[in-house]
Amino acid sequence: MENVTSEVSNPFGIRYYGRAVPGYGDANADVHVVGDHPGRHGGEGTGVPFTESVAGVRLQRVLHAVGLLAEPYADRPDCWNCFCSYAHPEVWRIGERADGSLDPDEAAYADAERYLDAELRAVNAHILVLVGDRALGYGLREHTALADRLPTEAAALHAQEVTGRGFLLVPVAEPSGWTPADERALVERLETILDRDYRQTKGVATTVG
Structure with a gap:
């Protein structure tokens, strides 16, 4: 496939209203990792999703283990075949909500x-790795017909496969709460998917596996 761009940070030139942590990685990726927002999953200082946080350390370790990152x-x-985004990329400050919520x-x-x-749309990946409840809710609502039939708590579907409209979805529990078994399960699931012809997931019927 011809490279759409050599840029790794905000490769599609999206303009944000405020300070943001834009999408980052291989713009031709087959694996698109979606998290929540910088205050939850990190990157306010680096400008890169899944950094400067417990969630980022744990998730990057998994992505490295399955060959998508060069380092733990x-x-x-240094990403290969992997792109990372947030559901809410703009930096959200504690106290901006009346209840003081982090989200x-x-x-x-x-x-x-x-x-x-x-x-x-720009990356056009095959696999969506949905980290946390917010990302999973988005994926189920927008890319499957199962939003009212499956739990929206990522922990309940951690490291399973949900085949939707145009994507294979892999729900991921909040990394800050992982046990060693949770981490191993995700590594094993991603290795299994990447070892087979996952490109056949485009356009197949919606199922749960």
């Missing part, structure tokens, strides 16, 4: 969804 951890990882409100997530939609 880096602030600017953006529903209106903010809805407004930011266009950024993720644009990156998903």
Whole structure:
């Protein structure tokens, strides 16, 4: 496949309203990892998703184990066949919500969804690795017919496969709460998927495996 760009940070030139942690990685990737927002999964200082956080350290270790990152951890990882995005890439400050929540409100997530939609279309991956409840909810709602039939808690579907419209979805429990068994399960699941012809997932019927 011809490279669409050699840039690894915000390769599609998306313009954000505020300070953001844009998509990062291989713009031709087959694996698109989607997390929540910088305050939860890291990257406010580096500008790279899944860095500077417990979640980032653990997730990068898994991606390295299955051959998608060159090192177990880096602030600017060398990605192969892997692209990372956030459901809400703009930096969200504690106290911006009246209840002091760490997370953006529903209106903010809805407004930011266009950024993720644009990156998903541009990368056109085959596998969506959905990290945490927010990313999983988005994936089930937008890319399967199962949003009202499957749990939206990522821990309940951790390291399983959900085949949707155009993507194979892999739900991932919040990495900060992983046990060693959770980490091993995700490594094994991704190795299994990457060892087979996962490109056949495009356009197949929606199932759960």
